Every structure is written in C-alpha cells, then in structure tokens.
C-alpha cells in the first residue's frame with residue numbers, strides 16, 4: 001500500500017493510509033474554494049453543451065451521409081442552400097462549444113478527484129464514461145478546429161477520427177445525461193435557485209449568475225465572430241474564422257488551387273480539349289469541344305459553394321445543364337453520373353450525381369462565374385456546380401461524364 005505523504009492544504013501534511021482516508025476527502029474543498037465549482041453551474045453549462053453537441057452530431061452525420069454515394073439517407077437537390085445552412089450550423093455550434101466545454105471542465109474539475117471513486121457499480125460506470133466523454137469532446141473540438149484551419153498534425157484521417165469520436169462522445173453523453181438528468185432539471189426549472197452547494201467564501205470574484213452569463217456570452221461571441229464565413233451580412237465580423245466569403249480570385253475563396261492540384265492553364269487551352277460523355281447509360285456517346293458547349297443553350301443559376309469546412313459563398317454560374325447533356329447522349333431519365341476531373345490522384349477529382357441532382361435544371365457544367373470565364377483556380381475551363389451539394393462534390397476541371 002502507498003503510504004507516502006501528500007499535501008492536504010497549504011500548510012498541512014497527511015499520510016495516505018487506511019486511517020487517513022477522511023483527510024483525502026477534505027483535500028477537495030480546501031483546494032477548490034471558488035463557489036463556482038457548483039452543481040448548478042455544471043448543470044446550466046451542461047445543458048448548453050447538450051444543445052451544441054446535438055446540433056453538431058445531427059449536422060455532422062448528415063454531412064457524412066451526403067458525401068457517401070452508397071448512403072441510404074435521402075440526398076435531395078432542393079432546397080439549394082440546405083447544406084450551406086447545416087454545415088454552417090455544424091462549424092458555428094462546434095466553435096461555440098469551445099468556451100462552454102472549457103468552462104464546464106473547470107467547474108467540475110474538483111469532482112474528478114472525488115473519493116472513493118464510486119459508491120456502487122452503477123455510479124462506477126457513470127464515472128468511467130467520463131473518460132470517453134471528456135477525452136472525446138476535447139478530441140472533437142481540437143480536430144475540428146485544426147481541420148477548418150487546414151492544420152492536421154494527427155496520425156489518423158480527419159473524417160474517420162472525428163466521426164468515431166463523435167459516436168463515442170454521444171454514447172458517453174447518453175450515460176452522463178441519464179445519470180445527471182434529475183439534478184439538471186431541478187436547476188433548469190424556473191424559480192429561485194437553490195443555495196450554492198459550496199458556501200460562498202470571502203474571496204470575492206464572480207457570482208454563479210455572472211460566471212454562467214460570461215461563459216454564455218463568450219460562446220455567442222465566438223459564434224458571431226465566425227459565422228460571417230458563411231453568412232455574408234456578418235462577413236466583416238468574421239475575425240476569428242479562417243475564411244472570408246468574398247476573398248479570393250473572382251471574389252470567391254479557393255480551397256485547392258490549380259497549382260497545388262497540379263493543373264495548368266495549358267490543359268484547358270489545348271485545342272484538343274474535349275468533354276467526353278460516355279458509359280453504359282449513354283447510348284450515343286459524345287465528345288464536345290468548349291465551342292460545342294458554348295453553342296448549346298446556356299443557363300445561369302445563383303448558387304453557393306458550401307465547403308465542408310464551414311465557409312460558403314454565392315455566385316452566378318453560367319453553363320450547360322447536365323440534364324441537357326444527358327438528353328444529348330440519349331440517357332434515361334433516371335441516369336446517375338460520375339463527374340471526373342483531369343486532375344489526377346485525388347479523392348476530390350470526381351463526384352457522383354444521383355438522379356435528383358442530375359435532373360435538376362440548375363445542376364450545371366459551368367463555363368462562366370459572374371459572367372467571366374472561370375479563373376483557373378475555380379476550375380477553368382469547366383466545372384460542376386449544383387444546388388445543395390457539399391463543396392467537395394462541386395468538381396473542378398471537368399473533362400468526363402460517365403453515365404450509368
């Protein structure tokens with residue numbers, strides 16, 4: 001048995017042994033004198049975290065499903081800006097969680113040292129669930145924050161790691177909320193607050209109400225200083241977000257530049273450039289030059305690019321509807337399409353159009369952005385742009401439609 005000495009308070013030394021156990025219990029209040037280490041504060045911050053994490057989980061799973069061509073989750077083409085809203089919510093709610101999470105962990109910190117660890121098997125399980133809950137929550141916000149800053153120093157794929165962490169956290173959160181629900185309800189109910197569980201001390205500082213108010217205001221502040229990356233009216237406030245929706249070539253951000261994708265202007269300028277439309281679903285395949293495409297009926301649509309990383313920006317795109325090209329090659333009305341880029345060796349070099357997306361009149365192979373030929377970084381000479389698609393599915397530098 002360990003019998004070394006340890007500090008109990010500023011000027012007392014005890015010995016850890018069977019006889020001295022009660023001294024260990026006294027360690028906690030003596031070391032954490034703030035009245036804010038309190039059940040009510042933990043419950044209020046917990047409730048706020050419950051809301052932001054639920055929003056993140058729902059919108060995150062939706063984003064996952066829509067990027068997976070084999071998912072059973074319906075993926076409609078309308079409303080056109082739906083993904084822009086859901087992913088904007090995801091990243092904004094995730095960022096707003098950071099002050100809540102840090103404050104909550106500070107508030108409950110003394111509880112992590114509670115001794116004995118559990119009074120029963122049930123409460124031991126509740127306590128063990130704190131490990132994935134706290135660890136996983138920190139992992140989610142750290143990887144999320146890194147990802148939107150294109151900083152990914154961890155040894156696992158972002159999507160896989162972030163995704164599995166979210167299941168782990170939500171499972172553990174289910175246990176945590178079930179165990180703490182009665183306490184939480186008592187504090188959420190309107191009426192006079194119960195007295196603080198730790199008597200206020202003479203050390204001054206914030207009241208519970210002042211503390212919770214400050215943390216909630218920080219959380220709303222983080223949201224306001226980042227949501228401008230996707231909500232244009234607040235763009236000038238977007239001081240904490242990595243992107244501004246109007247900064248980039250042709251007034252539009254770029255995630256992957258042509259240079260970093262290994263794509264050159266010469267490839268689009270080559271007189272031999274052809275858009276190939278073929279595949280088992282195309283009875284009369286076609287090879288179209290850019291002039292052939294310009295000679296077809298053009299359509300304009302105002303559509304956002306809504307990046308999975310939480311920024312979005314709207315523009316007017318002009319080009320040929322994919323459904324007209326499908327009709328040209330004799331494809332059936334329920335055809336699905338793989339859109340391929342002449343960029344090589346990248347997961348983002350192709351994307352799938354399901355039936356709804358392929359048949360939507362605003363799903364375009366665009367030649368123009370706000371009336372000008374596409375900048376090379378935006379996909380010159382030809383790119384896919386369609387309603388309600390995650391940015392990663394808006395394939396740039398397109399030279400091939402494969403019809404099924």
Ligand code: HEM
Pocket residue numbers: 038039040042043045046047049050051053104108111112126127130133134137173176177180181183184
């Ligand atoms: C990511 C989300 C969350 C994390 C990381 C977290 C973490 C913790 C930790 C580590 C504790 C101290 C240990 C314990 O008493 O079990 C705690 C306590 C507590 N949590 Fe959470 N929690 C989260 C969400 C929630 C939610 C959603 C609620 C309620 C809806 C909630 C309500 C409470 C309550 C009432 C306590 C007890 C405080 C006390 O007895 O003094 N928490 N939380």
Ligand code: HEM
Pocket residue numbers: 052053054056057059060061063064065067090091093094095097098140141142143144145147148159160162163166169170308309310
């Ligand atoms: C600072 C906080 C957060 C940020 C900045 C953030 C950011 C992101 C981003 C950028 C993506 C898209 C990744 C991609 O498709 O390439 C994503 C996906 C996702 N996020 Fe978060 N996130 C945060 C917190 C959370 C939280 C708290 C949860 C769950 C409770 C969560 C659950 C998910 C899920 C399930 C996905 C889908 C992953 C996949 O496609 O497989 N995120 N997140």
Ligand SMILES: Nc1nc2c(c(=O)[nH]1)N[C@H]1C(S)=C(S)[C@@H](COP(=O)(O)O)O[C@H]1N2
Pocket residue numbers: 252253254255256261305306307308341343346348349350377378379391392393394395396397
């Ligand atoms: N071929 C190809 N297309 C691509 C990408 C890519 O890396 N390669 N990036 C995608 C991503 S993640 C986004 S958000 C949009 C961004 O389009 P933009 O650079 O024109 O703003 O392009 C998409 N199309």
Ligand SMILES: [Mo]
Pocket residue numbers: 255306307308309391392
């Ligand atoms: Mo993106």
